[in-house]
Amino acid sequence: MELFDFPADPSVNLLPGDGIVHYYGKLMSSTEAADMAQALLERIEWRNDEAVIYGKRIITKRKVAWYGDEPFSYTYSNTMKTALPWTPELQALKSLAEKHSGETYNSCLLNLYHDGSEGMAWHSDGEKDLQKNGAIGSLSFGAERKFCFKHKQSGEKIDVFLEAGSLLVMKGETQTHWLHRLPPTTKIHQPRINLTFRTIVTTSAT
Numbered sequence: 606m607e608l609f610d611f612p613a614d615p616s617v618n619l620l621p622g623d624g625i626v627h628y629y630g631k632l633m634s635s636t637e638a639a640d641m642a643q644a645l646l647e648r649i650e651w652r653n654d655e656a657v658i659y660g661k662r663i664i665t666k667r668k669v670a671w672y673g674d675e676p677f678s679y680t681y682s683n684t685m686k687t688a689l690p691w692t693p694e695l696q697a698l699k700s701l702a703e704k705h706s707g708e709t710y711n712s713c714l715l716n717l718y719h720d721g722s723e724g725m726a727w728h729s730d731g732e733k734d735l736q737k738n739g740a741i742g743s744l745s746f747g748a749e750r751k752f753c754f755k756h757k758q759s760g761e762k763i764d765v766f767l768e769a770g771s772l773l774v775m776k777g778e779t780q781t782h783w784l785h786r787l788p789p790t791t792k793i794h795q796p797r798i799n800l801t802f803r804t805i806v807t808t809s810a811t
């Protein structure tokens with residue numbers, strides 16, 4: 606079920622409680638979003654993701670990349686990654702996400718889904734390296750895909766469609782009480798790129 610009509614109203618909380626999710630809609634024109642998708646496809650150091658699921662190491666078809674203010678080490682899906690320095694495109698997108706959300710971020714995890722057969726299973730972004738209840742700013746490019754939330758106790762579900770060039774922000778207790786996923790779909794044959802800007806807390810100073 607799609608919960609709202611466009612244009613997006615960023616003051617609305619898409620969740621009924623136990624967390625805050627704001628959808629800001631498109632922050633740029635379709636042409637600007639398409640140009641950015643192309644630049645990201647070409648210039649990001651995309652790698653197949655490794656994950657440890659039920660003790661088994663698997664390589665995902667989806668590609669990932671990890672950038673940040675410092676070469677942070679970050680554990681995600683039970684594997685350790687080290688952040689690369691920002692590219693000019695990522696710096697511009699970080700500023701854009703910060704300006705609209707009124708938050709600051711120090712790192713970004715990027716995902717490249719080549720088509721609808723690739724998605725991401727139910728999870729929450731509550732890894733210990735992340736600032737507790739810190740905001741996560743999610744920018745989407747390429748194919749519009751459905752993004753779903755599910756309450757951990759009640760099982761209540763909320764869906765939202767993430768347009769090219771759009772921003773979604775998850776904050777407050779969202780990661781504690783809600784799971785999210787990107788469901789696979791047979792309807793989409795184009796790539797989608799997602800950037801989640803995050804705040805890593807680090808104890809080591811360089």
Ligand SMILES: O=C(O)CCC(=O)C(=O)O
Pocket residue numbers: 714716725730743752785787799801
């Ligand atoms: O692709 C998306 O929209 C979400 C990605 C995500 O949930 C994550 O990287 O933790």
Ligand SMILES: [Fe+2]
Pocket residue numbers: 728729730785
């Ligand atoms: Fe996530």
